[in-house]
Amino acid sequence: MKDKLDDNRPIFLQIKEQLEDSVINETIKPGERVPSTNEFASYYKINPATAAKGINELVNESILFKKRGVGMFVTENAKDILIEKRKQTFYENFIQPLKNEARKLHVSNEELVDMIKEGNINEN
Amino acid sequence: MRIDVKNLTKRYKDKLALDNISFSLDEPKIYGLLGRNGAGKTTFMEILSGHIIGSSGEITIDDENPFDNGRITESICLIKEGNNFKKDLKVKNVLRIYSIFYPNWDNALADELVKEYNLSPNAKVKTLSKGMESALGIIVGLASKAPITIFDEPYIGLDAAARKKFYEILLEEYELEKRTIIFSTHLIDEVSLLFEEVLIIQDGKLVLKEEAEVLRNKTCSVSGTVQEVEDFIKDKDIIGKKQLAGMMTAYVYGDMEQAKSAGLNVEGVPIQELMIYLTENKGA
Numbered sequence: 001m002k003d004k005l006d007d008n009r010p011i012f013l014q015i016k017e018q019l020e021d022s023v024i025n026e027t028i029k030p031g032e033r034v035p036s037t038n039e040f041a042s043y044y045k046i047n048p049a050t051a052a053k054g055i056n057e058l059v060n061e062s063i064l065f066k067k068r069g070v071g072m073f074v075t076e077n078a079k080d081i082l083i084e085k086r087k088q089t090f091y092e093n094f095i096q097p098l099k100n101e102a103r104k105l106h107v108s109n110e111e112l113v114d115m116i117k118e119g120n121i122n123e124n
Numbered sequence: 125m126r127i128d129v130k131n132l133t134k135r136y137k138d139k140l141a142l143d144n145i146s147f148s149l150d151e152p153k154i155y156g157l158l159g160r161n162g163a164g165k166t167t168f169m170e171i172l173s174g175h176i177i178g179s180s181g182e183i184t185i186d187d188e189n190p191f192d193n194g195r196i197t198e199s200i201c202l203i204k205e206g207n208n209f210k211k212d213l214k215v216k217n218v219l220r221i222y223s224i225f226y227p228n229w230d231n232a233l234a235d236e237l238v239k240e241y242n243l244s245p246n247a248k249v250k251t252l253s254k255g256m257e258s259a260l261g262i263i264v265g266l267a268s269k270a271p272i273t274i275f276d277e278p279y280i281g282l283d284a285a286a287r288k289k290f291y292e293i294l295l296e297e298y299e300l301e302k303r304t305i306i307f308s309t310h311l312i313d314e315v316s317l318l319f320e321e322v323l324i325i326q327d328g329k330l331v332l333k334e335e336a337e338v339l340r341n342k343t344c345s346v347s348g349t350v351q352e353v354e355d356f357i358k359d360k361d362i363i364g365k366k367q368l369a370g371m372m373t374a375y376v377y378g379d380m381e382q383a384k385s386a387g388l389n390v391e392g393v394p395i396q397e398l399m400i401y402l403t404e405n406k407g408a
Contacts, residue, residue, distance in 0.1 A: 007316050008392030010340045038299050045291050046317040047154055048299050050337060092385075100387050 005044050015040055015054030023063060023078045024086070030076045034064060061085075125199060125271045125304060126150050127172065131181035134167050134328075141167040143328035144181065149321075152271070152302040154294075156319035156336070156395070158312060160403045164328040165308050166204075169274050172306075173202040185272070198227055201270035203261040205277045209249045215260060216245035219267075228269035233297070237263040240289060254281030262290050266297055274306040287311075291318060312396035322395060326403045336395065343398055344380045347373040347389040356386050363393075364401040375401050 005014045022028040035043070040051035055072055058064040063078045075081075102112050127149040134142040141164045149155060159165050170176045171183055174190035174197050182189065190196040209218045215238070223229040238245060241259035249257065258279045265273050279287055295318065298305065309315055316322075322339060324332040343363065346353055353372040357365070365374035375393055383390040393401070 005317060006392070007313070007394035007396070008340060010337045011317060012337060041295055041299060042292065044317065045288075045295060047320045047336070048295070049153070049320050050317075053337070096385070 005046065011044075011046055011050045012054035012057070015046075015051055016057055019054070019058055020063070020082050020086075023074055024082050026079070028074055030074050030078060033071045033073050036071055125152075125186050127272070127304070128184045128187075129181075130183075132168075132171065132178050132183055133180045134164075134171065134176075135179040140328050142171075142178065145325075145328070145330045146181075147323070147330055147333055149304060149306075152304045153320040154298060154305045154307060154318050156312070156316065156322045157306050157308040157325065158322060158395075158399050159325035163325045163403070165325055166276055168325065169202060169276050169306065169308065172272075173197070173200050173274060175202070198225060199270055200272045200274070201226065201265055201268035202274045203265040203276065203278045205280055206254075206257065208261045208264070209257075211248070211250040213249050214245065215243050215247050215249070215252075218249065218260060218264070219245075222264050222268060226268040226270055228271075230267045230269050233269075234263055234267035237266065237293070240293075241286065255279075255283060255286065258282045259286060266293060269297075269301070269303070272304045272306070274308075276308045277310065279309075287314065291315065294318070312399060313394070316395040319395070324399055324402055331402055339395060339398060340392055341380070342377050343375065343393040344378060344383060345373055345375050345391050345393055346378075346383045347371065347391075348387070352386070352388060356383060356388060363398070364404070 002014075002018065005011055019028070019034055022034075028034055034055070037048050037052040037055060040046065040055075041048040044051075055064065059066060059072070062075055062081060064072045065075050066072055099112075107115075129148065130146050132142055132145050133140070145168075157165050157169070167176075171178050172185075172190065174193060177191045185196050185199070188196050190200065213221075219234050219238070223231060223234070241256070241263065243252075243256060243259060243263075249260070252260065258281055261278050262275075265275055265278065279290065282290070291314070294305070307315060307319070316336065319336045321335050322332065323330060346356055348356075348371065350367055350370055350372045353365070353374050357374045357376050357378075361377040363375040363377070365372060367373070375398075380390050380392070
């Protein structure tokens with residue numbers, strides 16, 4: 001959990017991303033309860049309507065489901081759905097900025113590919 | 125309760141404090157009312173609370189004028205920067221008086237907060253420190269449970285820990301029961317995450333009214349070479365721009381993704397910064 005949220009990006013997105021990260025790295029597992037709107041609101045001192053928006057979007061994307069009167073829980077397929085979604089945005093979020101910077105520095109395509117091949121993503 | 129403001133103007137001798145403003149607040153939300161010193165915020169809140177009347181135009185709460193209107197004024201609690209209470213009253217008597225005036229008054233909450241803020245019930249208002257007097261204002265505002273509760277810079281002299289406590293309890297109360305809370309402050313960074321909607325007043329005019337999340341999403345600062353930035357912003361609504369050594373940063377209403385794909389450096393603009401850019405440029 002982050003200690004503070006940024007005021008320069010939509011808060012509901014930050015709540016959403018945090019929950020997504022928790023599901024992807026399995027700090028919250030399928031079937032487990034996630035913090036409620038009010039728990040998020042008190043923790044971060046944010047407007048509860050805003051926290052609710054982040055959580056509701058995850059419900060719409062089948063990452064969370066609601067048990068009436070009990071709370072919000074992580075669905076069985078949540079992690080798979082999220083990984084698929086993150087892969088789709090991987091290009092624009094990570095590769096595109098990398099290419100922009102490479103262009104600025106006159107790094108050629110070949111040089112860039114060579115750099116990517118260095119090391120192994122399964123290390124560390 | 126629904127608040128409608130229509131062409132409201134307030135003139136003091138040679139100064140126009142409110143200049144023909146119109147808007148509606150139709151839902152119980154936490155509203156941030158922001159602006160520079162002398163922008164007209166306090167005048168607006170005093171008219172809304174029925175303490176003074178406008179020079180022209182009107183303000184209605186559930187279709188009724190708040191001025192000299194008992195049914196409406198018991199639904200509104202305005203806590204000002206200071207001098208909220210008679211100096212010779214004791215703390216417990218202040219609370220007693222307000223508990224009679226406000227039909228939704230929450231005695232248990234008031235007692236809890238008096239302990240929380242270490243106020244002694246028998247102390248007279250004039251013996252309280254600035255911070256203590258502010259704390260008493262906050263207690264009355266929260267415990268009033270008035271459907272429209274207005275805090276106008278309510279915490280002169282209140283330390284950071286006490287302010288944090290105030291935000292916590294404000295949120296708790298708001299979660300329990302939604303009400304319209306209008307919050308005016310210069311400590312924007314501290315409270316901007318509480319706001320659901322933001323209003324900015326400048327020179328008596330309403331220059332912005334928008335949901336906080338939309339602002340966070342739609343206002344961005346874009347940086348790059350002067351040429352790149354100029355190209356990107358030419359069809360945009362520009363809040364401000366500055367340049368140095370061939371590089372330019374512009375503050376615009378625009379789509380962050382679009383700016384990113386144009387290869388520009390993009391960041392969101394915090395509400396505090398937005399307020400500064402918006403109110404700096406006017407009249408400059």
